Amino acid sequence: MFLQTQGITKEFGKLRAVNQVSLDIRKGDIHAIIGPNGAGKSTYFNLITGYHQATSGKVLFKGEEITHLPAYRRCKHGITRSFQITSIFPKFTVYESVLMGLLSHRGVTLSFFSASKKFFKEEVYRILEDVGLADQADTLGDSISHGDKKRLELGITLGTEPELLLLDEPTCGMSPEETESTMIFIRKLVEEKGLTILFTEHDMSVVFGIAKRISVLHQGTLIADGKPDEVRANDEVQKIYLGGTA
Amino acid sequence: MVIQKMEQNESMVKRGWWLILLLAGAIIAPHVISDFYLVILIEALIMSLFALSFNLLFGYMGQLSFGQAAFYGLGGYTVAMLITKVNFNFWLSLLAGVGVAGFVGLIVGFFCVRLRGIYFAVLTLAFGQLLFVIIYKWHDFTGGDDGIQGVFPPGILKIPIVYYYFVLLVFIASAFILWRIVNSPFGHTLKAMRENPERTEFLGIHIARYQLITFVIAAAFAGLAGALWVPFYRSVAPFYLMWIKSGEPVMAAILGGASTFFGPVLGMFIMTFIHAYILGFTHFWPIIMGTIILIIIFALPGGILEFAKVKLKERQERMKSAKGSP
Numbered sequence: 411m412f413l414q415t416q417g418i419t420k421e422f423g424k425l426r427a428v429n430q431v432s433l434d435i436r437k438g439d440i441h442a443i444i445g446p447n448g449a450g451k452s453t454y455f456n457l458i459t460g461y462h463q464a465t466s467g468k469v470l471f472k473g474e475e476i477t478h479l480p481a482y483r484r485c486k487h488g489i490t491r492s493f494q495i496t497s498i499f500p501k502f503t504v505y506e507s508v509l510m511g512l513l514s515h516r517g518v519t520l521s522f523f524s525a526s527k528k529f530f531k532e533e534v535y536r537i538l539e540d541v542g543l544a545d546q547a548d549t550l551g552d553s554i555s556h557g558d559k560k561r562l563e564l565g566i567t568l569g570t571e572p573e574l575l576l577l578d579e580p581t582c583g584m585s586p587e588e589t590e591s592t593m594i595f596i597r598k599l600v601e602e603k604g605l606t607i608l609f610t611e612h613d614m615s616v617v618f619g620i621a622k623r624i625s626v627l628h629q630g631t632l633i634a635d636g637k638p639d640e641v642r643a644n645d646e647v648q649k650i651y652l653g654g655t656a
Numbered sequence: 657m658v659i660q661k662m663e664q665n666e667s668m669v670k671r672g673w674w675l676i677l678l679l680a681g682a683i684i685a686p687h688v689i690s691d692f693y694l695v696i697l698i699e700a701l702i703m704s705l706f707a708l709s710f711n712l713l714f715g716y717m718g719q720l721s722f723g724q725a726a727f728y729g730l731g732g733y734t735v736a737m738l739i740t741k742v743n744f745n746f747w748l749s750l751l752a753g754v755g756v757a758g759f760v761g762l763i764v765g766f767f768c769v770r771l772r773g774i775y776f777a778v779l780t781l782a783f784g785q786l787l788f789v790i791i792y793k794w795h796d797f798t799g800g801d802d803g804i805q806g807v808f809p810p811g812i813l814k815i816p817i818v819y820y821y822f823v824l825l826v827f828i829a830s831a832f833i834l835w836r837i838v839n840s841p842f843g844h845t846l847k848a849m850r851e852n853p854e855r856t857e858f859l860g861i862h863i864a865r866y867q868l869i870t871f872v873i874a875a876a877f878a879g880l881a882g883a884l885w886v887p888f889y890r891s892v893a894p895f896y897l898m899w900i901k902s903g904e905p906v907m908a909a910i911l912g913g914a915s916t917f918f919g920p921v922l923g924m925f926i927m928t929f930i931h932a933y934i935l936g937f938t939h940f941w942p943i944i945m946g947t948i949i950l951i952i953i954f955a956l957p958g959g960i961l962e963f964a965k966v967k968l969k970e971r972q973e974r975m976k977s978a979k980g981s982p
Contacts, residue, residue, distance in 0.1 A: 459858065485860035497858075499851040510848045514860045519845045523836045526844040563855075570859055 411470065412437040412606060413458070413574060418467030420453050427453040429630035430467070435574075435623075440600055440607045442617045445627035446650075451610040452494060454627065455576055458608070459491045460484045471574070485514075488573035492580065494610075496559045500552035504543050504562055507551055508534045511569020534569075541565040541595065557588035564595075575599070577609040581616050589613070593620050618642070682824055686817045693932070698820050700928040701827050702885045703904065707920035708834055709877035710905035715914035716838050717870050718850025720777040722902050723764070723784025724878050727757040729897030731879030732886035733791060736804040739887070746810045750883045757879020758872050760787070765871030769864045772853070781899055788897040803893030807886050819888050826884060830877060835917060837873070846870060907945070911952050913959025922961055 413435040420428040428450045435441050443451050456462040458469055460481035469477045476484055490511075499507045512530045513519050538544040541561045546554055551562060560580065567575060580596065581589040597620055599605045611617050617624065617638075624641040626634040634644045641647055686694050710724045731753035738744035738752055764783045771779055791798045798804070812818045837843050845866055848856040857863050886892045895901065904927070905920060912923030927945065934941050956963040 461858075480862070482857050482860050482862045485858060490860075491858055493855075497852060497855045499848055499855065501851055502848070506844070510844060510856070511859050513841045513844060514856075518841045519861065519866070521841045523833075523840055525836075525839050526841045527839075529841060566855070566859070 412472060413608070414468075414470040415454075415458070416468040416470065418454075418457055418469060419465050420450075420457055420462055421465045427630050428457060428464075428627075431627070431630075431632045432467075433625055433632060433635065435606065435608055437573075437606050438600060438604060439622050440596065440620050441609070441623045441625070442621035443608065443610045443625050443627060444614075444617055448629075449627040450630040451627055452578060453630075455491065455578055455608075455610065459489060459576055485570055485572075488571075489576070490567040490570045490572035490574075491576040492560075492563045492567055492578055494578040494582065496556070496563050498551045498559055498563050498566065500550070502551050503548050504538065504551060504554065504565075505534055505547040507562060508537050508565045508569050511566050512571075515570040537565050537568050540568070542591070557584045560584060560588075561592065561595075564592075568599075572605065574606045574608065577607060579611055580609055581611065581613060589616060596620060679828075686820050691816065693929075694816055694820060696928060696932040698816070698823055698888060699885070700925045701820075701823050702881050702888075703908070703928055704921040704924040705827050705830055705884070706878055706881035707905040707908040707924045708831060708917075709874045709881065711909050711914055711917075711920045712834060712838070712846075712870060712874045712877075714906070714909055715916075715920070716843065716846045716850065717867060719772065719867070720906070721768075721780040721871075721874070722777045722899060722906070723780035723782070723787075724874070724905055725899070725901035726764075726784040726787040726897045727761055727875040727878035728882035728885075728901065729791065729892070729894070730760055730787065731757045731882030732892045732896055733798065733804070733882075734879070735883045736807045736886050736892040737798070739807050740804055746813070746887065750880070753883030754876050754880045757882070758876035761872045761875025761879075762868070765868045765875070769867035769871060781902070784897065784899055784902055788894060788899075791897060792894040798894075801894060803891055805891040807890050807892065809887040813887070816888075823884055823888070826880070830880065831921075834877065838917060842866075842869075907949060909959070911949060911959060913962035913965075915958060916961040916965060919959050919961040923959065926960075 411434050415431055415433050417430045417432050418428060419426065419430055431454060443454060445451050453462060457464050460479060460483070464477055467477070468475055471484075471487055471489060474487075476487060479487075499510065502510070509526065509530065512533055513526065516530065518529060535544060535547070538547055541564055543558060543562060543565060546558065551559070554562065560583070564577070564580070577596075581592050584592060593616060596607060600607060621638055623636065624638055625632060626641060626644075626647050628650055633650070634641050634647045685697060689697065706724070706728050710721060713719050713721045713724075734753040734756040735749045738749040739746065744752075764780070768776055768779050768783070792801060794800065808814060809819060813822060838846070845856070845861055849861070849863055849866060853863055882896060905924070908923030908927055909920040910923070911926060912921065913919030930944070930948070931941055934944055952959065958966070
């Protein structure tokens with residue numbers, strides 16, 4: 411199994427944000443985690459990426475237990491994430507931002523005397539071409555548009571050449587055109603580079619548009635898991651999440 | 657290929673012309689200024705090295721250290737004690753000063769890098785004051801508030817102008833090393849940590865480890881600065897470790913521009929020379945310095961060099977757009 415959570419639970423004081431979630435994420439899937447606000451999606455994400463430590467339960471990645479590894483070590487294992495509130499380097503150029511991921515992943519960040527400019531030029535431009543930011547390579551991160559920032563963060567994470575990419579609301583705040591191109595790009599990542607994507611999203615058209623598998627969280631508990639059609643047809647999901655309109 | 661290389665060299669000369677000019681000025685300077693100002697010039701150079709070490713933490717790593725003087729003082733005390741107490745070799749004493757400062761930096765840094773922002777600043781301040789008090793109170797070992805006198809450099813280094821060239825050489829070598837560090841992949845990681853520690857950590861960087869390495873490098877260079885100053889001044893005193901001394905590189909960085917490599921050097925030169933000049937007719941130096949800092953903060957936010965850089969860029973862009981439109 412590629413990524414597996416076994417009965418994972420996270421408590422904040424008396425609040426049980428994630429409750430006994432056991433889930434398998436298969437290699438090469440585009441897997442969506444959905445649920446109403448406060449369902450525990452972000453917390454579940456944080457348990458996988460190491461932002462939070464689980465109260466109980468296990469996280470296994472490629473058969474290896476990573477439950478208690480710090481975030482930076484999980485990244486070295488091939489798990490990278492984006493954040494719900496776009497997290498970039500405001501005073502770095504677009505080029506420098508993407509370079510950071512590559513420097514880290516290729517293990518040269520303890521090189522003290524060679525010029526960082528000389529590293530991985532081709533690779534950075536390849537990623538910039540992929541996310542459509544090559545023409546803004548020299549622009550500062552905080553002076554590009556919101557949608558471009560989202561794509562820049564995606565580019566930064568791709569620098570670490572991840573096997574599993576977790577995207578927290580990847581199209582949040584994007585225009586319909588930007589959303590469309592991001593969806594196409596995510597699909598391309600999976601098809602061409604063999605990445606596995608786990609994402610949360612509010613926009614149901616995005617979820618049902620690209621996800622191959624959907625898991626539904628409600629009040630921290632996993633209530634449904636399956637192919638989009640199965641989840642759509644699930645009574646409980648209809649009742650509490652889709653509003654029972656179907 | 658050859659043409660490309662020549663063009664590259666040409667642009668390097670173009671960009672580096674002011675460095676060459678400065679170097680020429682630094683070589684000629686001791687022959688045209690008075691003996692008094694030669695002493696001030698040496699002090700400015702050494703304090704600039706101190707400020708550069710500080711700015712590695714402040715400007716590049718994004719953490720304000722308010723205890724940097726502890727390492728400056730430790731470098732100085734190591735040299736003073738080795739030379740006066742055991743008649744140790746001068747050059748090895750300098751190295752020992754760097755080593756002791758770096759080693760203590762490792763211990764202090766171990767605790768400080770766990771914190772960020774104001775907590776980092778306060779903890780460095782606390783450690784700095786702790787080291788100050790130890791040296792101040794431990795009379796039998798350190799000479800306490802008397803300090804240590806009679807710290808002489810060997811041979812011709814006793815001649816101020818020779819010592820000046822020696823300091824200049826060490827300064828250039830140190831600045832070069834620090835310049836290479838901040839532009840290396842390691843330096844890039846430092847800046848990324850300053851810009852967004854969370855994002856950097858989630859790219860696989862162990863933040864505390866990189867902060868600790870930086871802390872040790874900064875402590876070692878501060879120690880080198882202290883180790884250079886004490887044999888020139890012939891003495892050392894506990895106040896070199898005090899928080900007031902730690903404040904000097906902070907002000908220099910703010911004055912000159914913490915986001916530029918040479919900003920703290922410019923700031924330190926301005927501070928040192930104005931200080932020397934003003935002390936000639938008034939003791940109210942802090943009032944004047946305070947006023948200058950106020951003016952800089954309000955009129956040139958980001959410091960002098962940062963302001964100049966922005967203006968220069970604006971001018972270049974205006975010229976470019978003027979050229980572009982017929």
